[in-house]
Amino acid sequence: MLKLMKYELRKQAFSKLIIIIIAALGEAVFFSGLLLDKHDTMGLAIGLLTIFTMGAMFFIAFESIITYYNDLKQKQSYMLFLTPHTPYTIVGAKVLSSGIQIILSGLVFGLIFAVDGAALLAKYSSINEIKDFLHELLSVQFHIDVDGKLLVLAVLALLISWISTITLAYLSITLSTTFLANKRGKALISFIIFLILEYIFSKISDIVTSMPAIPQGPDFTIIISIVLYTVLTAITYLATAWMLDKKVSV
Known part of the structure; x- marks a missing residue:
């Protein structure tokens, strides 16, 4: 699996280099503003870096999905699924490489x-x-104690939810190229299935986190969300690999 993961990471390495260069330029602008005491420059740099961060994280996930789509559509990439490696190993390598990229980028x-x-x-x-004022305001008015642990959990939940979205997209793409291969409008159908599954899971998450038996509080809610997203990732990974095993592998 390590060789497959290296293969996946190499395919997407150039875009990560571009992201690093742009982020470094943004930091250079910020610190030049800090050293020269130019508030407008610092504000502009922070604002652009914030927008770029959101865009970069979206792009990393989107690139992973597009790469998987091309692997199933293009003959040269499609041959990967006809190698001695099992679909569970191949999809697992893709999920792990995507997860590593997202987590490292988030860090x-x-x-x-x-x-x-x-x-x-x-x-x-x-x-x-x-x-200090904002910290006290959140604590008194909203009973939210923002500390390092809570921030780390929130970021981790966000990253894992992003990974689960990727695996859900893998599932939808695989569905359109296997069981829906001969259906008209298969791409649209799989996209609708993706949206429906996302909606269903969000509702399940809301129901579970609001259950009386579940301890209340931001930290418990986030931990439960992390567990649910992890379970969703595992289920969609297994379902994707199973479909490929039944319809593609030899």
């Missing part, structure tokens, strides 16, 4: 914003006062 962007925030707090003491 890198998180580190970037942490460094930027620390630099701002070190230079401008007034920001520290604003931070």
Whole structure:
């Protein structure tokens, strides 16, 4: 599986290099504004980096989905599924490589914003006062104690939910190329199935997290969400590999 994962990572390496270069340029602009005490430059850099982070995370997930789609559509890539490797190994390598890319990207962007925030707090003491005020406001008015643990859990839940979305897309694409292969409008049907499954899962998540037996609180809610997203990822991975095993592998 490690060789397959390396193969998947190499296929998408160039786009990650571009993302790193753009993020580095954004950081250069931010720190130039910080050193020259230009608030507009710093604000612009942070704003653009925030937008770029969201766009980059979306692109990483989208690229993983498109790569999988092309592997099933293009003859040269399709041959990968006719190798001695089982579909469970091949799809597992794709899921793991996608997960690694998303988690590492999330960690890198998180580190970037942490460094930027620390630099701002070190230079401008007034920001520290604003931070303390917001922390107290959230604690008193909304009973939310924002600490490092909660932020880490929230980011982890977001990243795992993104991975589950990718595996759900894998499932929909596989469905359109296997059991729906001879159906008219199979792409549209699989996309509708994807949306329906996303909606159903979001409702299940809401029901589970609001059950009286479940401990209440932001941290418990996030932990339960992480577990649910992990289960969804496992189910969609197994279903995808099973369909490929039945319809594609030899």
